[in-house]
Amino acid sequence: MPSPALQQTAPVPPATPEVQPEPPRLRLVVGDAFPDASTAEYSDPDAGNPYSIGARRPYMTWSCLITSMIVGIMLATLSGCHWASASQNSQGAAMYNQGQYTGAMEQFRKAIASNPADPDSYYNLAATTHHLGNQRQDPNLIRQSESLYNQCLDHDPNHVDAHRGLAVLLVDSGRPDRAFTLMKNWAAQNPTLAEPRIELARLYEEHGEPQVALKYLEDAVQSDANNPRAWLALARLREHEGDPVQALQNYQHALQVGGGSLGPNATMATERVAALSRQINSARDAQLNAGGTQMATPEFGSTRY
Template sequence: MPAHAYRQTAPLSPPDRQSEQETARARLTVVHPEDFVAVTQPSPVSPSDRSALGLQRPLFTWMVLITSLLIGMVVATLSGCHWAAGSQNTQGAALYNQGQYTAAMEQFQKAIASNPQDPDGYYNLAATTHRLGNQRQDPNLIRQSEALYNQCLDHDPNHIDCHRGLAVLLVDSGRPDRAFTLMKNWAAQNPTSSEPRIELARLYEEHGEPETALKYLEDAVQQDANNPRAWLALARLRETGGDPVQALQNYQRALAVGGGALGPNGPMATERVAALSRQLNAANDARLNAGGTQIATPIPFGSTRY
């Protein structure tokens, strides 16, 4: 079975946590800027109105303070949920990498309980259940993992790893037509995104249709010329297809636009650039030697040029 990517959700760093708080605050704010006009730009008040103003301003101030307090409590709760889920996902990922799948599933279940809106928790639990179901040949676990993949997509319709995992499951369970439908529907819903096309290309390649896969990857780099995953997939496909010149250029482009975003694929791409360069240089040297190419004998000449 083709292995699908495993996603680890690490705890949020302090800057990310701050940005999440700001996002949550923006979404939860119920006091609009225009509500503060009377405070920031007060109109002139006659002495006779001062007593009335003295009664109104504390009330308004208390309303603002209470609203801010409630928002702060909600944000703190949401932030705590994100931190708890992130930590539990990280612990689960470590257990998964150690082969302790049952223990990993428990951590991912806790992550979902901590933050039921987090798609990564559902994906992690789905991928682990899928792995365990394959190991035990347990159809019930496979059905559970399929449901979890779909829950992940309910929360994030563009979750790349989840689409990949679900497609693998559908192929393994004898439903490749459903896998292609899944990917094609995803691509149709995101006509300007390169990611669905990358996954469709992988699916076609795995089913012995490299030419169709190549077309989808060429489309993907046209959609997003700065997607390192697309260039890397295109380079690998062209290398296996016997086109080292184009493969070398594609690997170089992946490195140029990807940088650190390639992760563990970065060293691999660098190695392939070096290997293909040596291969092409050796081929050029062999052609020159086979043709008996020699440097032309210089002809004596006179010149006033220098």
Template sequence: MPAPALRQTLPQFTPEHDTTNAPASRPGSGLRVVHPDDFEVSVEVLPAEDSFTETEDVSAIGIKRPGLTWSTLVFSFIAGLTFATLSGCQWAAGSQNSQGAAMYNQGQYTAAMEQFQKAIASAPEDPDGYYNLAATTHRLGNQRQDANLIRQSEALYNQCLDHDPDHVDCHRGLAVLLVDSGRPDRAFTLLKNWAAQNPTLSEPRIELARLYEEHGEPQTALKYLEDAVQQDANNPRAWLALARLRESGGDSVQALQNYQRALALGGSSLGNNATMATERVAALSRQLNSAYDVQMNAGGTQIAAPVQFGSTRY
């Protein structure tokens, strides 16, 4: 996803922007590392031996790009930072998560992991500490091709879900890990079970659509996104994903309407994706207007030639 930025509310941190997968923080969720709008990813250049650079968009529903696979999405999971007002041990955990996020963004993954471990010790019931540690361990494990780190990451993702069964970023991270480790069937089962347990929640359907699209099944992805907007017609992420998929499928009229709906519902909450959506609205509007002009100039408004006929009427 694209240079990462911290998304936060405390004055001592300066936001830039990143992605992989992340909406605004959940009320009372504490401090966590997330990709700012769940759709877009910022690319970061990492220093020293842990250096790794990439640019991806995890909300690639409807957008096929060279090299965009689920095995690459994990690397941009940690780019933003969100938190709620905390006190006591939770405040300590928030500070440690914040320090870990800063170290992560500097490519200091080992140091970041130490801070996240401290955060878990300070607030063992906070799922975001487990998610932060899992995502960092996952990235480092993939970078080093270390199977032991990958196993640790999987366990940490599951600990996160033990504390918060509806943690969106954690479901996404674990699904990526399962696909990346040759278990796509487990990834589908994970997300389908999540959806079955939450029949009125749109997020599991958005993630399932992402997974199906990545596996070359856009029609199934479309079905899940249509279900998602039916479950929550006010979810801008769902409308944005639906717009991208419909545009990719050549349905420009519906795509334009869906982009407009996403912007109307939560333009600011979409982060950098709001800019992308605005650009797509402008581009699709020009495209559709141009097609209309061509149709009109091709004879749609030409005066028909008079028919020759005989008449005794006059």
């Protein structure tokens, strides 16, 4: 099985494209850019003035100054942590893409050390460890990746990629019931969130239950009518199940609500709208031609014309 970072769903007929993932991906997150307080210069404009506030109320002035310095140091530290983690994640992703998985894992470990609260660093390390564990058929690496997925979810309970990766791992290791429980619990804890239902639908479809998958996708678009990913998944499934009219409407709706956020899926959805429109129009033309549209010959004579 491929790693969760590169997971592909089961192939489908050419007429039914696979929605590009949001992607199973190595997530690169750049931290907030805080000013570097460590290099800031401070001066006291009232130095030497006996009538300044500092001279009259030294405690208040020094307490404010110390507080400001502490805040500055904290901001600088946070900025350094975020930027170091982002840089290490970026280097790890580059190594991953080059097939240097051991080096990538080391960079992701450094990213976690730089910013232990960043869920994406745990996900990156989990996905890479999972991939390498599958490659080497190493159960120890698989167990490590399972632990890392859970650590990611400890920091971000709604991390989509971590849920997906963990579900794949559970299925691959002979625990599909645990995978379904994971997704159902996630959905139950987030009744207004579409993502758990999208992933649960994916799981049911991969296990040969498209009608159950369809139900969850319908729930997803009801939970969040502006989620383009839910509409794309619903469109693809309906097209695969032989409902081109509904599929066309769903693709169109995905493009309408998705705007520029669809990325490569926008091109795919536009192509499917064009293809399904041609298919539906051709079917209607064929039905009209075969449905007795030829004019009947009058059975009576007339001398009026």
